[in-house]
Amino acid sequence: MTPTPDWHLVVPVKGGASAKSRLHPPTGVGREALALALATDCLTACCAGMPPARVLVVTSDERVAQMARGLDARVVADPGAGLNAAVRAGRDAALADGPSLPVAALLGDLPALRAEDLTAALGAAAAYPLAVVPDAAGEGTVLLTALTGAELVPSFGAGSAARHEAAGHQRLELELPRLRTDVDDDADLQDVLALGVGAATRRALEQSATTLPPMQGSVHSFDETTGAGSALLDDGREVTFTREVFAASALRHLRVGQRLSLDLTGEREVSKLWIVGIGDDQRIG
Ligand SMILES: Nc1nc2c(ncn2[C@@H]2O[C@H](COP(=O)(O)OP(=O)(O)OP(=O)(O)O)[C@@H](O)[C@H]2O)c(=O)[nH]1
Ligand SMILES: C=C(OP(=O)(O)O)C(=O)O
Known part of the structure; x- marks a missing residue:
């Protein structure tokens, strides 16, 4: 296998009141707070997938x-002339570490991204001097790469995937929905919620129980004597519940493999569980 080069990753994040203007957050959730949460989840994944000192956030x-x-990423000042100028500023800051370093640019509104998606995409891009990963619709760009960073010339904006391809970037239709689903509008938000977003976005949406589907999973282990156990979420995470949480569910028994709906506190602790399809007011015991 070709060793993955030491990429520098430029992530532009607009932030502030004008970010994500096409998004209509549910009542009780501020757009600015939601935009910040989307970027937090995206950058958390980036900084878990590569050394944070090589992640340059332009804002x-x-x-x-x-x-x-707070994530130990580097911050580059935004020149204030739009997205492409921001990416160029990030690229130039990266090249100050070495003029022929590999540089990639990733959009900052990918809240379902995981570290392994980024690693896989950068690994695939390393096979080409220039590469582009389109968004889920195939029209926009989520990742743009150049093995020789000085050759990274961003042309983001509507229809950018085709433009980047025409400029010589190899189009990579990777099967990585978590990387390819950027959040521009309300439909995109539903798509990433179905994929499973990071903790910041979930928290930001917590005030709005109507839009946030409960987590689904199945019983992984259950101790009949104590009432404590664990579940496997559909996104692969194992989470645990205490006897108190089980007792509060009013269920008498759980069997391994049984489907559950769950609320979490933190990343791994179940705060509430109930049987899929049985609402709060229709508990079975
Ligand atoms: N630093 C910086 N980032 C930007 C700028 N414009 C867009 N971005 C970021 O680039 C990514 C994709 O941008 P868009 O989808 O166009 O996002 P947006 O401008 O926040 O949203 P819209 O108002 O819907 O166009 C997001 O991570 C944005 O935060 C900019 O001028 N400066
Ligand atoms: C900026 C882009 O996309 P969007 O505005 O859809 O995030 C792009 O894909 O180039």
């Missing part, structure tokens, strides 16, 4: 900058 928004610094 002029102090809240975004603070969040990025």
Whole structure:
């Protein structure tokens, strides 16, 4: 296998009141807060997938900058001339580390992204001098790469995948929906929620129980004597529940493999469980 080169990753994040103008968050959720949460989940995955010192977040928004610094990413000042200028500024900051380094640019609105998706995509892109990964619709760009960073010339904006391809970037239709689903509008938000978003986006949407589908999973283990156990979420995570949570469900028994709906506190602890299809007011015991 070809070793993966040491990419620098440029992530532009607009932030502030004008971010994500096509998104209509549910009542009780601010657009700015939701946009920040989308970027937080995206950057958390990036900084888990590669050394954060090689992740360059281009922004002029102090809240975004603070969040990025908290993840140990580098912050580059946004020149204030739009998305492509922001990506160029990130590229130039990366090239200050070495003029022929490989540089990639990733959109910052991918809240379902996981570290392994980024690693897989950068690994695939490493086989080409220039590459582009289109968004799920095949029209926009989510990832643009150049093995020689100085050759990264961004042309983001409507229909950018075809433009990047015409400029010599190899089109990579990777089977990585978590990487390819960017959030522009309300339908995209539903798509990423179905894929499973990161903790920040889930938290930001918590005030709005109507839009957030409960987590689904199946019983993985159950101790009859204590009432404690664990479940496997459909996104692959194992989560645990205590005897108190089980007792509060009013269920008398669980069997391994049984389908459940779950609420979580934190990443791994179940705060509430119930049987799929049985609503809060229709509990069975
Ligand atoms: N730093 C920086 N990032 C930008 C800028 N414009 C867009 N982005 C980021 O680029 C990614 C894709 O941008 P868009 O989908 O066009 O997002 P947007 O401008 O926030 O949203 P819309 O108002 O819907 O166009 C997101 O991560 C944005 O935060 C910009 O001028 N500067
Ligand atoms: C900026 C782009 O897309 P969107 O506005 O759809 O995020 C793009 O794909 O080039």
